[in-house]
Amino acid sequence: MPQFGFTQQQILEPKESGVRAVGRAGTISTPHGDIQTPAFIPVGTKATVKSVLPESMKDLGAQALLANAYHLYLQPGCDIIDSAGGVGKFMNWSGPTFTDSGGFQVMSLGVGFKKVLAMQTDTVQRDDVIADHKERLAHVDDDGVTFKSHLDGSMHRFSPEISMQVQHQIGADIMFAFDELTTLMNTREYQEMSLERTRLWAIRCVEEHKRLTIERTDKPYQALFGVIQGAQYEDLRRKASRDLGAMDFDGYGIGGALDKNSLSTIVRWVSEELPADRPRHLLGIGEPEDFFAGVESGADTFDCVAASRAGRNAAVYTKFGRFNITNAKYRRSFAPVTDDCACYTCTHYTQAYLHHLVHAKELLAATLLTIHNEYFVVNLVARIRESILDGTYYELKDEFLGTFAGRSL
Amino acid sequence: MPQFGFTQQQILEPKESGVRAVGRAGTISTPHGDIQTPAFIPVGTKATVKSVLPESMKDLGAQALLANAYHLYLQPGCDIIDSAGGVGKFMNWSGPTFTDSGGFQVMSLGVGFKKVLAMQTDTVQRDDVIADHKERLAHVDDDGVTFKSHLDGSMHRFSPEISMQVQHQIGADIMFAFDELTTLMNTREYQEMSLERTRLWAIRCVEEHKRLTIERTDKPYQALFGVIQGAQYEDLRRKASRDLGAMDFDGYGIGGALDKNSLSTIVRWVSEELPADRPRHLLGIGEPEDFFAGVESGADTFDCVAASRAGRNAAVYTKFGRFNITNAKYRRSFAPVTDDCACYTCTHYTQAYLHHLVHAKELLAATLLTIHNEYFVVNLVARIRESILDGTYYELKDEFLGTFAGRSL
Numbered sequence: 054m055p056q057f058g059f060t061q062q063q064i065l066e067p068k069e070s071g072v073r074a075v076g077r078a079g080t081i082s083t084p085h086g087d088i089q090t091p092a093f094i095p096v097g098t099k100a101t102v103k104s105v106l107p108e109s110m111k112d113l114g115a116q117a118l119l120a121n122a123y124h125l126y127l128q129p130g131c132d133i134i135d136s137a138g139g140v141g142k143f144m145n146w147s148g149p150t151f152t153d154s155g156g157f158q159v160m161s162l163g164v165g166f167k168k169v170l171a172m173q174t175d176t177v178q179r180d181d182v183i184a185d186h187k188e189r190l191a192h193v194d195d196d197g198v199t200f201k202s203h204l205d206g207s208m209h210r211f212s213p214e215i216s217m218q219v220q221h222q223i224g225a226d227i228m229f230a231f232d233e234l235t236t237l238m239n240t241r242e243y244q245e246m247s248l249e250r251t252r253l254w255a256i257r258c259v260e261e262h263k264r265l266t267i268e269r270t271d272k273p274y275q276a277l278f279g280v281i282q283g284a285q286y287e288d289l290r291r292k293a294s295r296d297l298g299a300m301d302f303d304g305y306g307i308g309g310a311l312d313k314n315s316l317s318t319i320v321r322w323v324s325e326e327l328p329a330d331r332p333r334h335l336l337g338i339g340e341p342e343d344f345f346a347g348v349e350s351g352a353d354t355f356d357c358v359a360a361s362r363a364g365r366n367a368a369v370y371t372k373f374g375r376f377n378i379t380n381a382k383y384r385r386s387f388a389p390v391t392d393d394c395a396c397y398t399c400t401h402y403t404q405a406y407l408h409h410l411v412h413a414k415e416l417l418a419a420t421l422l423t424i425h426n427e428y429f430v431v432n433l434v435a436r437i438r439e440s441i442l443d444g445t446y447y448e449l450k451d452e453f454l455g456t457f458a459g460r461s462l
Numbered sequence: 463m464p465q466f467g468f469t470q471q472q473i474l475e476p477k478e479s480g481v482r483a484v485g486r487a488g489t490i491s492t493p494h495g496d497i498q499t500p501a502f503i504p505v506g507t508k509a510t511v512k513s514v515l516p517e518s519m520k521d522l523g524a525q526a527l528l529a530n531a532y533h534l535y536l537q538p539g540c541d542i543i544d545s546a547g548g549v550g551k552f553m554n555w556s557g558p559t560f561t562d563s564g565g566f567q568v569m570s571l572g573v574g575f576k577k578v579l580a581m582q583t584d585t586v587q588r589d590d591v592i593a594d595h596k597e598r599l600a601h602v603d604d605d606g607v608t609f610k611s612h613l614d615g616s617m618h619r620f621s622p623e624i625s626m627q628v629q630h631q632i633g634a635d636i637m638f639a640f641d642e643l644t645t646l647m648n649t650r651e652y653q654e655m656s657l658e659r660t661r662l663w664a665i666r667c668v669e670e671h672k673r674l675t676i677e678r679t680d681k682p683y684q685a686l687f688g689v690i691q692g693a694q695y696e697d698l699r700r701k702a703s704r705d706l707g708a709m710d711f712d713g714y715g716i717g718g719a720l721d722k723n724s725l726s727t728i729v730r731w732v733s734e735e736l737p738a739d740r741p742r743h744l745l746g747i748g749e750p751e752d753f754f755a756g757v758e759s760g761a762d763t764f765d766c767v768a769a770s771r772a773g774r775n776a777a778v779y780t781k782f783g784r785f786n787i788t789n790a791k792y793r794r795s796f797a798p799v800t801d802d803c804a805c806y807t808c809t810h811y812t813q814a815y816l817h818h819l820v821h822a823k824e825l826l827a828a829t830l831l832t833i834h835n836e837y838f839v840v841n842l843v844a845r846i847r848e849s850i851l852d853g854t855y856y857e858l859k860d861e862f863l864g865t866f867a868g869r870s871l
Contacts, residue, residue: 099819099822099824100815100818101819101822101824101826103825104513104825104829105826106515106518106826106829109515124822128818128821128822129817129821129822133793133794133814136796136814137796137815143815145810145815384538384542385542385545387545387546401554402554403546403552405542405545406509406552406553406554408538409542410510412537413508413510413537415510415512416513416829417512417513419825420513420515
């Protein structure tokens with residue numbers, strides 16, 4: 054049974070002198086196959102990429118899928134996925150799989166989060182101060198998080214140990230340590246306190262992971278990635294990277310709310326501190342324009358729901374930005390959905406057909422537009438990888454960002 | 463360019479003596495390929511089999527698809543489908559296609575129909591009596607039908623000529639003549655009047671079809687099927703069959719409301735009168751148990767939305783009847799969705815996974831259950847064909863109906 058591993062194949066030389074090289078092309082090895090990096094990992098939140106067959110995901114170039122421990126814990130229950138032989142087998146996906154820790158979801162889902170956010174701008178950020186807020190669905194303490202299911206309101210608790218147990222039952226090749234989610238609006242004081250909590254949780258995750266790995270020799274090895282928090286603070290990000298970098302993690306996730314302008318800077322701080330022989334995953338990023346910033350700053354893998362969600366909302370990714378296929382000008386356009394795209398959707402269907410499907414509220418619209426958008430991001434990151442290997446990265450970057458006009462056309 | 467044709471390959475000998483042989487195995491030839499009959503033709507109402515890729519339909523054995531002239535006329539508009547190169551090209555289906563005439567839908571869709579039906583049981587059935595009924599969305603006269611769109615309430619008119627023009631624009635290989643829909647609740651007097659109207663419309667359809675065929679030499683030949691009405695009356699069904707049988711139709715549809723008990727009898731009356739060298743399509747039928755009655759009585763092809771609609775409602779077809787996958791007993795069942803089924807869904811997914819997808823309201827549930835149910839009916843009719851060819855039809859019928867317990871388990 055192959056174990057987990059990561060090899061660097063080509064370092065991306067920075068364009069500016071004096072900047073440390075952190076970008077690279079590499080290969081992550083897992084028991085269910087290799088991932089050639091940089092790579093975009095499409096999200097199958099509830100053990101399905103919404104509206105798309107796994108074979109279609111494979112055909113469009115997806116190397117691995119990322120499912121969500123929080124969602125699967127609530128529904129169908131991780132014991133069921135364990136009995137099914139793990140999430141890959143459950144969902145008919147034979148390649149590598151990831152699960153996130155559930156930390157982000159237990160703290161962000163439900164009605165409470167936005168109100169808590171608003172409140173936090175006016176208050177000293179101590180969780181005991183905001184715990185009593187009526188709307189809050191999640192209460193964080195030093196041992197873990199108590200939260201209310203967004204499905205039925207039932208109460209649940211995640212701790213570092215429980216997250217590890219849940220993720221071991223789900224059985225993905227790559228798991229993430231349980232961390233606390235903060236926001237850019239939290240105070241510096243709260244970020245420091247939270248980061249220490251995440252550090253202590255990381256230690257507990259590694260311990261519980263080791264215990265479970267020894268206990269469950271019937272399963273392929275699951276790799277554990279620590280999650281680097283620290284918000285927008287350089288010293289906190291670097292400290293967290295050194296702290297967790299010294300622990301026995303197989304790789305690292307870069308977490309927390311990142312605004313687009315600071316994304317590159319923050320990922321670079323982290324990449325400079327983390328051990329270079331382990332892969333770095335940028336959690337929940339990104340939009341097409343984010344990949345270049347991420348890769349140059351040292352990110353090896355990415356996941357994001359934006360591409361598939363956009364597809365379900367009739368938005369089509371193109372190299373110029375995105376457009377909405379419901380616009381009347383596509384009603385009788387018999388051109389491919391986008392030009393110069395080799396995806397299944399663009400090679401088999403017209404803009405007029407997709408326009409019709411969306412207006413007729415046909416389910417196939419979601420399928421075809423998700424296939425296109427996922428192809429777009431998977432293929433863009435694959436081209437970034439190729440450009441690192443053949444030394445044309447900066448040409449590709451200039452070409453792409455030269456025409457790409459952001460989110461909507 | 464191959465034209466339309468039908469060849470009989472094997473006659474099914476009736477089990478009872480003295481009964482005329484009308485069941486058969488054959489081949490329908492169209493410009494887009496052959497259909498081996500008996501065959502079930504899945505429905506793609508709006509130029510898509512809801513939630514399923516055309517390649518999946520081909521893989522499960524579908525030989526042809528049937529779209530709906532009424533729906534496509536309203537959305538996206540048949541001129542758009544014409545510009546796209548016809549419905550097959552529009553929807554990425556290279557095989558043969560059917561369209562119904564729109565007659566059934568213009569008269570049955572919308573809020574009015576059930577109320578009109580109820581009223582008609584108490585009234586002399588003359589369309590001028592019921593035309594004023596407030597709720598009615600369709601008004602029939604001798605020249606055609608004026609109806610209100612179920613989408614936006616706009617007013618439209620179909621006549622035999624317009625139906626032919628619409629279906630020529632949609633460009634399916636097999637079209638149906640425009641007919642009046644009656645119900646089993648109409649009086650005998652109304653049925654006679656309606657049947658004469660449908661006869662006169664059939665003549666107009668043939669004429670308009672000939673005109674359009676000569677006009678549009680840029681397109682492959684489209685075959686036209688006459689539709690046999692006559693409700694539950696033997697003399698009316700036989701007369702309609704003789705009348706339309708003498709006209710220049712390429713094949714025939716058997717229409718009208720048929721209750722399950724009289725289905726076999728009515729189809730037999732029609733099949734005995736129609737010219738044996740032309741195919742017979744049983745419109746809107748059926749459920750698994752209907753195919754045997756239909757084939758023995760002379761039906762060559764079938765279409766019905768039941769299988770896909772059941773799939774979208776979490777109902778799974780099996781040889782014992784159908785069951786609902788949402789039932790709690792499937793929550794941790796890791797058996798295939800059904801036993802002994804070679805379809806994509808049953809060979810790749812468990813009952814537990816489908817149960818999860820339905821409960822999680824995931825779109826893929828509709829896709830996978832539709833694939834299974836369509837495979838079930840397509841494959842059942844394909845097995846009926848094989849059994850006619852190898853002389854084991856009655857064994858297959860006894861075996862299937864011996865275990866099949868009707869609609870729900």
